[in-house]
Amino acid sequence: MFYGCKSLHSIDFSSFSTINATNMGFMFSFCESLQSIDLSSFNTINVNNIISMFSICECLESLDLSSFDTINVKDMSAMFYGCRSLKSLNLSSFNTAKVNSMERMFGGCQSLE
Numbered sequence: 001m002f003y004g005c006k007s008l009h010s011i012d013f014s015s016f017s018t019i020n021a022t023n024m025g026f027m028f029s030f031c032e033s034l035q036s037i038d039l040s041s042f043n044t045i046n047v048n049n050i051i052s053m054f055s056i057c058e059c060l061e062s063l064d065l066s067s068f069d070t071i072n073v074k075d076m077s078a079m080f081y082g083c084r085s086l087k088s089l090n091l092s093s094f095n096t097a098k099v100n101s102m103e104r105m106f107g108g109c110q111s112l113e
Helices: none
Strands: 061-065 088-090
Touching: none
Parallel strands: 061 088
Antiparallel strands: none
């Protein structure tokens, strides 16, 4: 959806409906300038694929995904791959019971604390 939006710095999703979304793979991949994003309004109950969702978001420093319901997600591969500035990540609500792959999920996240 926003794949390759290299100049995107921020975006407001407060009135964005994701209730019927099943695939969020590559949604923000290569958004190299993305600095902040609030996804607290996202409904992810039906999502089964979040592969590379934030890969190569090189300027993203923190991300709170505590509102994500990942009960139906099967693939989280490379979800944060190449997020070299990512320091803080809240995945406290993640349910990985059905996940088949987390390959390279945090590859290249050299600043992650």
